[in-house]
Amino acid sequence: MTEKPHEPHAPHGGDHGDGHGAGDAHGHAHGSPFIQHHYDDAQHQFDSGKLGIWLFLAQEVLFFSALFVAYILYRYHHPEIYSYAHKYLDVKYGAINTAVLIFSSLTAAWAVRCAQLNQRRGLILCIALTIGCACAFLGIKYIEYSHKVHEHILFGRYFDPCVSSGGRELLTRNNNCAGTKSTVVWDAGAGTATAGCFADIDQDPRREGVQADCTVKEYTLTETPRRVRAPRNGADGKPVIGKDGQPVTEEVEKIEVTETFKRDLPERCAEEPLPGHGEAEGGAEAAHHAAAEKFPCWRPAYQPAVCKKGVGILVEYGDHEEREHLRIKAECKPPPKPADAGDLLADRSQPLELGVPLIQPRHQLTVHEQHELEAMGPPPEHTNMFFTIYFAMTGLHGIHVLFGVGVFTWLLIRSIKGHFTPDYFGPIDYAALYWHIVDLIWIFLFPLLYLIH
């Protein structure tokens, strides 16, 4: 290890006079040039730095603690949100990320060992691997996040999912999901749907006998810019009156939207068999479900966050295209009133057959099936909070991973320059400790967010 010549600092200017014990034990007389002058020796500097980094890690624990408080509070009080929403997350990616981070923790700890043994090449390799794993983690995070952005599965007021957590297409407020289009017209200012909801059809597809008789039509929208004369409004919003007593008009460019009828959509989507029902009804339903759906088809969709009362009509196109200049309109008849019980011996539409049960026994849903059933439906109220917490926690964690990449890159450069020796490897040790805390936090985030049941 080459040593750089070291200028004398006060208080060591000149000779010491009498030797102080092991007079040459000052770190800067021999050994690494990175031992600072106010420290006794390399051990002193290393120990001080170690205590310093542990204190920093303590503060990191507290920094994340508030988010854990929020998580625990919301989960304790709204477990239904968590049990619904976690299915939006892909356990595969979470598990891969966990494995990647564990491996990178191993390489970081190994890097410390290499520094202690003066194995420069091993040190460089381990740091490079750690950085590589960190980048892989961030890459997978990017994939997860971009999927969520695409499906509008976001935090706070931007939570407007295109699919339910079981994978079924949903009504959305902004109505531009890939492969579907609905009748809903949402007014962001008023915070409510101004058209497209059918209030007298209060249908929950989880209940029996969902029926709605609708005629559904598809319209293309064309936008033509026009120049029209319109009255000019003053600062108070009222029209400005000119000298002649008439409102002042000016030429403005308005976008005129015209609807042109495109086609009828007569095909109604087959109802997906609900859990617990499909098996009991035997092969018929299953076969129907397995047969190719004729697309496009429409169905009534229940989503209280979008249509406060009733349902909207959702058209499924069976592809992943986003359709912009399209509007769906529907006219629906209210559902038929339930029939009288009538004469028990009267003719029934379904003739009795020996051996064929008229009333199918329904088995009690298991918890798993109950959850699956719920996952087909719309999100419970305030499911956005799960994603607020998800993005806050994983986002903050991701920022820490990014900082880790930066720190390790700097250390990589220093390692290549040969700065680290067995008597000066503190920065590697401290950065590895920081990296282990980042790993530690993910070890808790993974089951808490991805593995809820």
Added chain:
Amino acid sequence: MSSSTATATATADPHHDDDHHGLSHMASIKVLVATGGTLLVLTLVTVLATKIDFGANINLAIAMAIAVLKATLVILFFMHLKYDRLFHSVVFVGAILAAALFVGFTLMDSNQYQQTNIWDPDAPPAAPFGPRPTSG
């Protein structure tokens, strides 16, 4: 002291990992790889455990127990806390305690008002002593 270690050999000596030659304890490759491997296995276990349904609370308890076990392995072996000064453990445990305090008191408080009725503007509760007075 420091000068002697500056010229330490470059060969690894896995049998002397508990000696405090050098600035601090050095982890052996065996320990590092074993810890890493155990962590990966535990990750697999925790994912598989979610496939079996013991009931929501028990599943949570199992997941958390495994997470705490993994965390302990990381802290003791990767972060060398087992071989380090006691005070560093005090610092870390202190931070965990402060965080636990934060969680505990806040949860204790919010637990108390779960029976509150949530006001629904569409369905206000009936006036207790007669019709609602008109404004003005």
Added chain:
Amino acid sequence: MANTNAIKDYGYPDGPTTEPDFLHVTKGIKSWMLTLDHKRIGMMYLFGILGSLIVGGAFALLVRTELWAPGKTIVDQDTYNAFFTLHGAVMVFLVIIPGIPAALGNIMMPIQLGAPDVAFPRLNLASFYLWCTGAILLIISIPGGLDTGWTLYTPYSLETRTPVLIAVSGVFLLGFSSIFTGLNFLVTIHKFRPQGMGWFQLPLNVWAIYATAIMQVLATPVLGITVLLLAVERFAHIGIFDPTLGGDPVLFQHFFWFYSHPAVYIMIIPAMGVISELISTFSRKPVFGYRFVAYSSVSLALLSFLVWGHHMFVSGQSRLANMVFSALTFTVGIPSAIKVFNWVATLYKGDIRLKTPMLYALSFLLLFTIGGLTGLFLGILAVDVHLHDTYFVVAHFHYVMMGSTLVAFLGALHYWWPKFTGRMYAESLGKVCSLGVFFGFNMTFLPQFVMGARGMPRRYWDYDPQYQIYHQLSTIGAFVLGISIFVTVIYLFASFWTGKKAPRNPWGASTLEWQAPTPPPLYNFEKPPVLHELYHYDDLVEVEEDRWEREAPTEVEADAGHGGGKP
């Protein structure tokens, strides 16, 4: 008690030196801006903090002027809201929290340990620049008229159109400045003590800084995440505090006060450490019950984490939580009381010298007793229901934050001024201004207790005429107080030109910093400091007015604790 962490050898030279002191060793702006010397960093903090004190004080005087009469006196309601918000934010985040630790602690604490510097000098400079940037951001939010109150409560802080984002970015950086300073001091105190200075030979000022640093490291990150979440909520509407999106506005209060309660102890504990030093030195007596005072600092730091809910008694917090927090609030008063009794016992039969620092210390005793007791009154649930958000609370916290912390800060400033500037300030002016501070302060805030108990709410621009007499007394007192502080700052700075040169030990104090040259050189000592029995004054003689020297050490002392060197 064996000190396994002891420094083996600081490497101080062996005798009088011609080395220039730290103020003159290098010249030029760059040598100050890039300095790694803790004393220069501390002085830069000091200038920033005194400047912020003037700014915060100006806002205070504007508030008090507006309250001279009911209704509009000089400004309208919205501007008034901005005045009290900025007064609070500037004073809390820029003056009182950093005040004693960052400025005076930085300058003096390593020297008190006999150390050449703090553990991490570069981190120290980084802390200072974080403070500067945070201060600038906070100041930038002034023209926008931040009007949420310094406590930034949701939901208003989410809706107001004033520059909350800029201000909380500043607060975030100030928080990290505080964390890194605390971290630095903790490691310094653990790792930079000389041979013979075990834990129970530490000056009580160092114990106080240690306890403060624990709180800084553990509590401040929660402030960081809280303001970060507030900023993200404002910017991206994530919904964590917004009830319309499913969030909880009271959660903000829990997050905020989990930091802000330990924060008030971050303010007061260093002040208490200073008072221990002042009372001991100016009574020429060791601090009575040293171990009790030392333990009470640390226990106060730990207990401070358990009581944050007492700020939230009327926020809708549950009855159970209210009772728990109230009971814990009573226990947190015990360590403070222990200290007050020990200080009074120190004064008893002491050889009392009424120099300016001592006048401030005695003011502290009275004002802190009032402030601490009224805090206990507020901790009683039934009483707090009436007094919450009234002027009673305002008076209480001004008694502890200003009457105690700021008074201790001024006392410490006068005490150590000769050591780090090399100049004596004008003593007679010092005495006059300290009395002005004392009387002005009481005139400002005693009436506020009365009007608060009679129902005057805080943060109100307008009020019933029945309160006017109290407001007017308070305003007059505020101007007396403001003028006294302003004159203090002036004569302190004037001492750079007109002050007498200060000797090594003008007060006859016994801690290690008084063995360093005045002002100290770059690495603080020109020869290894000699450890003597702590707070032992028998062998210090007053050679002339304001100049003390230690008699030659006896055989026993020379062997007991030779600082630095021999292993």
